[in-house]
Amino acid sequence: MKIDNRIWRRTALAVALSMGFGGVALAQSNATGSIFGDTGTTGTSVRITNPATGFSRDVQVQNGRYRLSSLPVGTYTVTLLQDGKEIASQNVTVQIGGGVDASFAAATQAQTLEGISVVASALPAIDVSQVDTRTVLTAETLQKIPVARNVTAAALLAPGTVSADSRYGNVASFGGASASENQYYVNGFPVTNSLTGIGFAQLPFDAIDQQQVITGGYGAEYGRSTGGVVNIVTKSGTNEWKAGVEAYWSPRALKDSPRDIYYPMNPASAKAGQLFQDRSENTTNDITYGAYIGGPLIKDKLFMYLTGEAEKQSGSAGIGSNAGAGTTRTDETDKSHRWLAKINWNINDNNILEFTGMGDKNSTDSKSYYYDYATGQTGAFVGSERSKNRGTAGSEPGGNLYIGKYTGYLTDDLTVTALYGKTHTTHSDVALGSSGAPCPLVIDARNVDPSQQYATCWTATQVLAPGAKDDTKGWRLDVEYHLGDHDLRAGLDTQDLSSYSGTTYSGGVYHRYMDWSTAVAGGIESEPGYTPPATTPQYVVRNRIIGFVANVSVKQEAQYLEDRWQISDRWMAYLGLRNEQFANYNGQGQVYVKQRHQLAPRLGVTWDVFGDSSFKVYANAGRYHLAIPANVAIRGASASLFSNQYFTYTGVDPTTGAPQGLAPITGVRYINGSDGVTAPDPRTVAAKGLKAYYQDEYILGFDKTLGPDWTFGAKATYRNLKSIIDDFCDDAPFQAYAARTGTDISNARISGCYLFNPGQNNTFSVDMGDGTFQDFNLTKEDFAGNANGIGYPDLERKYLSLDVYLLHSFANNWYGKLEYVWSKNYGDAEGMLKSDIGQQDPSVTQDWDFPELMVGSRGYLPNDRRHEIKAYGYWQMNPEWLLGASAIIQSGRPKNCIGNPPDGYDRQGYGASFFFCDFGTSEDDFTKEFTPRGSQGRLPWTYQLNLSAQYTPAWADHKLAFTVDVFNVLAQQRAMSIVETQSDVTDPNHGRVISYQTPRSVRLGMRYDFSL
Incomplete structure (x- = not known):
């Protein structure tokens, strides 16, 4: 790009930034x-x-x-x-x-x-x-429109945001990106889940002063996101002492039950149209209490603000599937306790200090009972599960946060800000039997009548490792200097994230009972240390232990420069450059992935057409990087335990089903060499010179006023994902390289899976088995060196959208906004996640494990919603009555059929994981068809209308408010996600609904705000 010589003369910073371009906010x-x-x-x-x-x-x-x-x-x-x-x-x-x-x-x-x-x-x-694309919701707006009391619900009012797959919890997708690619901030410090990037720590909802949702074009000060940014500033104390209390109640009696789930009408299935899950009693009673106080400790100088809320949700969490004697019914209680404290100190007009403390503690207690579908009766108590600070897929990590911030206006032209913060979170998750002791995972696979199977008490297959915790600390320094027509900024930004995490089987071990003939057919006689029993047993038990647990960390550093140049009264240009460094460490503290000099140039321009802020045209372009999360190291780069051993047994615990009188008949076999002691050599975990995850983005838009009260505008956005990091687990490319180069790999130790950049050439360091390492420069042709001659496709994820909005500012007693977005999300990779199957392993999804899995993978991606209409607003009828409304209308998600491939494709036993499916009316009469991504139609459109009313009586001086919110007024319950895998043509579950829209509910509230 040729740079105008005048820019070189205007400022040295512009010279430094002229090496590249991109798009940013001018924040x-x-x-x-x-x-x-x-x-x-x-x-x-x-x-x-x-x-x-x-x-x-x-x-x-x-x-x-x-x-x-x-x-x-x-x-x-x-x-x-x-x-x-x-x-x-x-x-x-x-x-x-x-x-x-x-x-x-x-x-x-x-x-x-x-x-x-x-x-x-x-x-x-x-x-x-500004040249970014943002939505700002103030505390006043959030109080006047019907919206669920959480950050995600508010964020979903922004254009281009959609609810992520329900299996990831209450999180959102921004601009076609997966749900783990966002960043969340509270008072300038990140609160994103440090382990997986899915979700964030919550704060008391009424502590929000302003919530900003940036869906594109954000500035050089922002990084580590290829989705969106949610930025929250909390309330502060003022010169007036104020306090308040509130209570909100969503009674069970005023909630619709969620729809029952039925097996699809598959003509080849014996269960077609039958009841899969009774959800008629899946309703809860929800209640929230909160209070706040704020005011001056020293007038005009020192202020405090303190708030807290407690939330409890209790009721039936559901009945399991209609699958026979093992079905359970679960009652669940969810509790959340959140607090926030803030001190603001105006030392003088030139120096400000701010301190924030925040706590988020959530817990779930569930109790399971046997349930008989035939009689509709609840039976004996099975067991319970207790978790703290986990949420669905870790989407609510909880924890405590502490932030200190200094702002110094050193001169009229020079401003310095410095921030330091840290978080600490502990997690726990345990499944307990009726005795209160941890309950082992027991599967009775013996060929016996179900009534004769051993009793069990487990309620979860895997639980978090004891002692799981996350810690984050970070600091940033920003300096801004005004020089003539330029506003120059520079900054440093560092984050250190560490996690002790992983999973184990419930109760520490998985016992699987089987017939002796089954064990022989499964190869027990070839197990290490096999000793034939004295007499042939009728049954044996296989004990399996896993311990995918490690203390892992990620260090992220960044530096940025930017220049806002007021070219004239009507034209302003922005030049920015961000440089990021990422380093990922395994459980032994060794670096296994390191990326430096990740340059993210940014460029933006805005034109005040008439010079009176009534008509703006803007454009920006930019590059955005994302580090791989810490969770990748737990299974892929650290020591882990994965063992099998067979036993005979003399008895069975009548409550837990655990075997008694064990006698080993084999030694311990470590699956994939996972002995819990030996970690992979960090050189064998990832490709050398691994490129970072990054995306390019371009935006062009305008905003125009229509008289004093109306504004309308439109913008077009194009996003192109250029590089991702995932893993592949195929040794065929190494064999192809060896054949091509004449390399002897007979003693080489090829790792099970490697991190790599899909769709590109990659270089790997291979342990040759003699103490030396050799670089293997694998080309795209090498990756196609398997028996099927199939290689990886080029990476593609593209997002294109057109957004049109109309806004009526608050005037004549009403406010409203209407927005329509047309978008297309297309490619062969969702990003860090795989919503097709709800996989919760960011950056190590199933997708790229070997090339055959990617045949037919290009098409409409899971977060594609072609049409989206959003509206919200309120009407102040008179000083006492206010009515509010919000609505979201969206077209449905694309559907897939992911099944078994043609013969020879499944070289590693993945089963129903390919874009091929069987169609027909019976197991003996079917045809296998190629079913490319998104080719099976779409789920239905969804419609969500919420209404609210607020009464603030004059007799209470408008300090007391009574509220009622009705969510999903039209009682729509349409499918949001379905089972997209198919084991064979008779599979009764293919197409079965996983989640519907949230049923209609009513929230009653009372709030009292007063001055002291």
């Missing part, structure tokens, strides 16, 4: 905003004052313009001064990460504050200083 610190404007020819300085806190700053006017950055969010009075005399004033609200235009075109029309009509909390219709 300040990710928890602050800015005020800027044009004073014309009047005024020598501008003063801003936050009346709520007493914070004040003055800045000199330069060439008729001014700008104040890194400001805490809130409402400010902006005053134009001429030689110290006030000549004009206006009120504006600073939003998180945004800029507000407070120009004084009419400054000469009044000479005193009393002569100016001041409108409190006024916002310009269009922020001409």
Whole structure:
């Protein structure tokens, strides 16, 4: 790209950034905003004052313009001064990460504050200083529209966001990316799940002052995300002591039951149309209590804010499938306790300190009982499961967070911010029998009548390893300097994430009973240390132990530079460059993946067409990187235990089903060499010079006002995923390389699976078995060197969208926003996850394990929703009554049929994992068809309408509020996800619904806010 020589002359920073380009937000610190404007020819300085806190700053006017950055969010009075005399004033609200235009075109029309009509909390219709795509929801808006009280529900109001697969918990997909590619911040510090990237720590919902959802074009200060950014600023104390209490209740009696699940009408299945799961009693009683207090410890100087909430959900968690005697019914109680404390200290007008503490503790207690579908009766108690700080797929990691932040306005032109934070989370997960002791996993596979099978008490197959925990610490330093027409910023950003995590079998061991003939057929006589028993036993038991547990870590560092250049009164350009370094460590503290100099150039431009913030055209382009999460190291790079051993037994525990009187008849066999002691050599875990996960993005859009109250706009977005990291487990490419180069690999130790960059040439370090390592430069042709001659496709994930919106600012007693998004999410890789099967292993999915799995993989991806309509708003009928509404309408998810391949394709025994399926009316009458991704139609459109009403009686001075919210008013329960795998043509589960829309429910609330 040719750079105009004038840019080289304007600033040395622009020279440094001219090596590349990309797209960004023009944000300040990710928890602050800015005020800027044009004073014309009047005024020598501008003063801003936050009346709520007493914070004040003055800045000199330069060439008729001014700008104040890194400001805490809130409402400010902006005053134009001429030689110290006030000549004009206006009120504006600073939003998180945004800029507000407070120009004084009419400054000469009044000479005193009393002569100016001041409108409190006024916002310009269009922020001409930004080129990103964002949605900002304030506490006031969140309180007035019907939305579930969690961060994800609010984020889903933003365009281009969709609910992720239900098997990942309550998380979202942004702009076609998988649900593990987002970043979440609270007061500038990341709270994303440090182990997997799925989910985040929660905070008390009413602690949110502003929630910003950035779905594209974010700035060089942001990284480690190829999806979206959710950025939250919490409330703070002010000069007025305020407090409040609240309670919300969703009674079980006012909830619809979720739909029962039936087997699909498969003509080849004996169970076609039969009941799979009775969910008629799957309803819960939900109640939430909360309170807050905030105010000045020292007026205008020192403020505190403290809030907390407790939530409890109890009821039936469901009955298992209609599968015979082993079916259970589960009752569950979920509890959450969250708190937040914040101290703001305005040391003086030039120095600010902020301290934040936050806690999120969640737990689940479930009790399971046998259930008989034939009689509809609940039977004896089986066992229980207790977990803390886990949630679905770890989507609610919980924990404690502490942040300290300093902001120094050292001069009118120089601002410095520094932040340090850390988190600590402990997790637990245990399955207990009726005796209260941990219950082992027991499977009775003997050829006996079900009524004669051994009793069991386990409720979970695998649980978290004891002592599981996550720790994060990080700091960042940002410096901003105003130089003429340039606002220059530079920063450093470091995060250290460590986790002790992994899984074990429930009770520590998996006992599998089998007939002696089954054990012989399975190869027991070839097991190491096999000793024939004295007499042939009728049954034996195989004990399997796993211990995929390790203390792993990831270190992430970044540096960035950016220059916002006010080219003219109407044109502004942004140049940014981010440089990131990632290092992943295994359980022995060894680096197994290291990436440096991950350059992410960014470029943005905005055109204030008429010069009055009424019409903005903007564009940006950029590159965004993502580190692989820590979980990859637990099974792929660290020591793990995976063993088998066979025994005869003399008895069985009547409660747990565990064998008694064990006598070994084989030695211990370590599967895949996983002995729990020996870790793979880090050189054999990943390709050499592994490229980071990264994506390029381009956005073009405009915003236009229509009179004083209306705004409309449109934007087009294109995202192209250029590189990912996943694993493959095929030794055929190494054999092809050996044949091509004449390399002897007879003694080489080829690892089971390697991390690599799919669709590219990769170089691997191979242990040759004699103490030496040799580089194998595998080409794309080598990867096709298997018996089928099939290679990997080029990586593809593309996202294209067109977003059109219409906004009515709050006027004439109502506010509303309507948005339509057309999008296309296409390719052969969802990203870090595999929603087709709900796989929860970021960056080590099944997809790329060997090439045949990728045949037919290109098509519409799981997060593709072609059409999306979102609307929300409220109407203040009178001072006492307010009505709110929100609606989300989306087209359905693409459907797949993933089954067994033609003969010879399944070289590693993956079974129903290929884009081939059987079609017919019986097991003996079927045809195998090629079923490329997304070729089986779509799930139905979904419609979600929520309504709310709020009554704040005048007799209580409008301090007391009664609320009612009705969610899913139309009682729509349409399929959101289904089983997409097929074992054979008779498989009764293929196409069976996994999740429907959340049923209709009612939430009753009461809130009392008062001043002390």
